[in-house]
Amino acid sequence: MKIVSARDFDLRREVDYGSPEQNATVKQIVQDIKHTGDQALLQYTKQFDGADLTADLLRVTDEELQAAYQEVEPSFVQAITAAAHNIRQFHEKQKRNSWMDLQPDGSLLGQIIRPLKRVGVYVPGGKAAYPSSVLMNVIPAQVAGVPEIVMVTPPSTGGKEGINPYILVTAAEAGVTEMYRVGGAQAIAALAYGTQSIEPVDKICGPGNIYVALAKREVYGVVDIDSIAGPSEIVVLADEYANPAYIAADLLSQAEHDEMASAILVTCSEQLAAAVASEVQQQLETLPRQTIANASIQNHGAIIVTETIAEGIDVVNRLAPEHLEIMVEQPMNYVGMIENAGAIFLGNYSSEPVGDYFAGPNHIIPTNGTARFSSPVDVDDFIKKSSMIYYSKEALFANGNTIMELARHEGLEGHARAIAIRLEQEG
Structure with missing residues (x-):
């Protein structure tokens, strides 16, 4: 792992919006599905x-779900149930209620909160199938009250026409109402526009490859x-008290995702930097996904050495990482200084996989520095809000002239007259 000073490290990370060829391919796929x-x-x-399907084979049947339960270990079902309980409990605390506020003049203002009706969840295949992502997408939608959740x-993912049985069981346990064996940009387009077999949804969530990401961008606005x-x-922020073996293991836990993953240590200790670099190489030797993790570490990993912890915090805030671990002697002392991070893990025992799988907070977190302005997936992502206005006659007469003043200032006489006609006829 390369060791660099903060001033020599480029803190910018370019967003991959795909090649012109990839964009053209996705646009064609989306249009074909639409039409x-x-x-x-x-x-x-x-x-x-490579799956030669007919329309009647797109939807997963109840018999397939029952067969999937026979293929997975009871211990897996128990683990999924325990994780789902924690995730549900955390997201239950995020629920909002509609509200109304009666004013002294008789007007009534409020906000009506409703769940989306139908949500589509994309679950990738490829390098790995992630049952945990099913839970993280589905449970917040369920807590919000979404009645139709489509996967x-x-x-x-399970070879030829099959689907990974662990994915199917997790989806069933989480409460998915419909499941379809389609993927890629074509699946995103089907969710957005609908086909003869799949009804369109209101929102699409879930991770995927570059083609899935580009397809989501293409259909945004339709859904x-x-x-x-x-x-x-x-990103791990650490001082001289941190355990280098723990840090190396946590860096590799992200590096093994894919070759483009980023794993960075920020520390004010040169001794720790050297120890972590050595540990990473040692642990890589026995990691099953060594090739992927090594490519990530070599191309997108770094150890950034700063003069002070304060400088390290500045680096962290500029990176705005998806996951931030604070492994210092007194981690709680620094939480208030972190302005930009998707999820913050505090102390030696809050390893990032604790959040990925079990603790409860959502693991679908902003990447590419977007933690500067966005947040992890939560219940709010699956609701819509309507403002409610009931104005009494008393309120309109009290404020009518002010409303007309504002409308005429903007050159919208029709707006002003809509108020004036009421004042004239009711006055």
Whole structure:
């Protein structure tokens, strides 16, 4: 792992919006799905996933779900149930209620909060299938009250036309109402526009490859999306009291996601920097996903040495990482100084996988520095709000002239007259 000073490290990370060829491919796929529905969906599923399906085979059946339960270990079901309980408890605390406020003049103002009706969850295949991401997408939507939650995932996650049984069981336990064996940009387009077999949704969430990300960007506006997610990131802020073996293990826990993942240590201790660099190399030797993790460490990993912890905090805030671990002697002393981070893990025992799988907070967190202005997925992502205004006659007469003044200042006489006609006829 390269060791650099803060002044020599480029804190900017470019967002990958795909090549012109990738963008053109996605646009074509989206248009084909929009105009021909199942026909294009089945064609692309055969082309990209090697699964020769018919429309009646797109939806996962109850029999397949029952078979999936026979393939997974009871201990896995217990683990998923325990994690789901923690995640649900955390997100229950985020629920909002509609409210109304009666004014002295008889007017009534308020906000009506309703869940979205139908949400689509994308679950990737590829390098790894992630049951934990199913929980993190589905449970906040369920807590919000979304009645229809649809999952799409590539048929190849379980080989040929099958779906990974652990994904199916997790989806069933989480409360997914419909499941379809389609993936890639074509699945995103199907969720957005609908096909003969899949009804359109109001929002699409869930991670995917560059084609999925570009497709989400393409359909945004037709539906809502969670974000355009980039590769996973971890930053560890540490002082001389930190354990180098723990830090190395946590850096590698993100590096093994994919070759583009970013793992960075920020420390004011040169001795710790050297020890962590050595530990990373030692631990890499026995890591099953060594090739992926090594590419990540070599191309996107770094150890940044600062003069002081204060300078380190400045570096962290400029990086605005997805995951931030604070491994210093008194971590709580520094929480208030962190302005930009998706999730903050405090102390030696709050390893990032604790948040990924079990603690309860959502692990779908802003990447690529977007923690400067965005937040982890939560219940608010699955609700919509309507403002409510009831104005009494007394209130309109008291404020009518002011409203007309503002309307005429903007050159909108029609707005002013809509108020004036009431004042004239009721006055």
